[in-house]
Structure formats: C-alpha cells, structure tokens
Amino acid sequence: MSTCLRSASSEAADAAFDGAIAVNTLQFCEPFARTAAELFRVLKPGGRLVSLTHDWVAKKHAGSTNAWLAQLHNAFQSAGFSHLEQFRGSAERGRILGFEAIK
Numbered sequence: 500m501s502t503c504l505r506s507a508s509s510e511a512a513d514a515a516f517d518g519a520i521a522v523n524t525l526q527f528c529e530p531f532a533r534t535a536a537e538l539f540r541v542l543k544p545g546g547r548l549v550s551l552t553h554d555w556v557a558k559k560h561a562g563s564t565n566a567w568l569a570q571l572h573n574a575f576q577s578a579g580f581s582h583l584e585q586f587r588g589s590a591e592r593g594r595i596l597g598f599e600a601i602k
Contacts, residue, residue, distance in 0.1 A: 511541045512541075513540055513541065514540075514541070514542065514543045514544065514546075515541050515543075516541050516542055516543065516546060517542075517543055517546050517547075518542070518546050518547040518548065518549070519538060519541075519542060519546070519547075519548045519549075520548075520549050520550075521548065521549070521550040521551070522550075522551045523551065523552055523553065523556065524550075524552075525550050525552060525571065526552055526556050526557060526560040526567070530574075531570055531571055531574035532574045532577060532578065534574070535571075535574040535575045535577070535578035535580065536578040536579075538575075538578070539575075539578040539579045539580060548575075548580070554587070568585060572585075
C-alpha cells in the first residue's frame with residue numbers, strides 16, 4: 500500500500516467517505532495505481548476526490564506536468580474512477596467555474 504494511505508485508510512471501511520481532498524500530496528504517493536485504488540475503495544459511489552498540486556512540483560516529479568498528469572489519469576481510470584476533470588488556470592478562471600477565495 501502507498502505510504503501516504505497506509506495509516507489513514509487501512510482501517511477505513513469500503514465506501515466510508517463522501518469525498519477526499521489532497522493538497523500538494525499526490526506527488527508523494529507512489530505507486531499511483533495503489534493510491535488510486537485505495538482512494539476508490541474508501542470513497543462512496545459518486546464520491547469526489549479533489550486534488551491540488553503546483554505545476555512546478557509535478558514537473559519536478561515526472562519531468563513534465565503533462566507526463567505527471569498522464570500518470571495520474573491512467574492510474575485513477577484503472578482504479579475505477581469514471582469522471583476525471585483537470586483544471587489548470589488562474590484564480591480568475593477558478594472563480595468563473597464557481598470556486599471562491601477563502602479569506
């Protein structure tokens with residue numbers, strides 16, 4: 500099991516969570532396939548995973564941001580996630596999509 504998830508989810512029941520948030524963490528959770536499978540296991544059907552990572556971190560980790568995103572996309576799709584969305588852009592674009600700044 501991924502070291503990122505070993506203690507956090509090993510005791511969690513299947514479909515235990517409505518959602519999960521990963522902020523600047525997934526780049527440390529290798530192997531991605533095992534991480535994705537464990538996240539899929541503990542999320543309820545229709546549950547959401549939201550992950551935020553800086554481009555420079557992904558590039559440093561996999562050589563390029565696109566290569567890192569492709570690795571994650573393949574891992575999550577193989578784990579059973581059926582709806583994958585990518586958001587890359589400015590804070591203004593985030594607000595247009597409905598995200599709000601936390602003050």
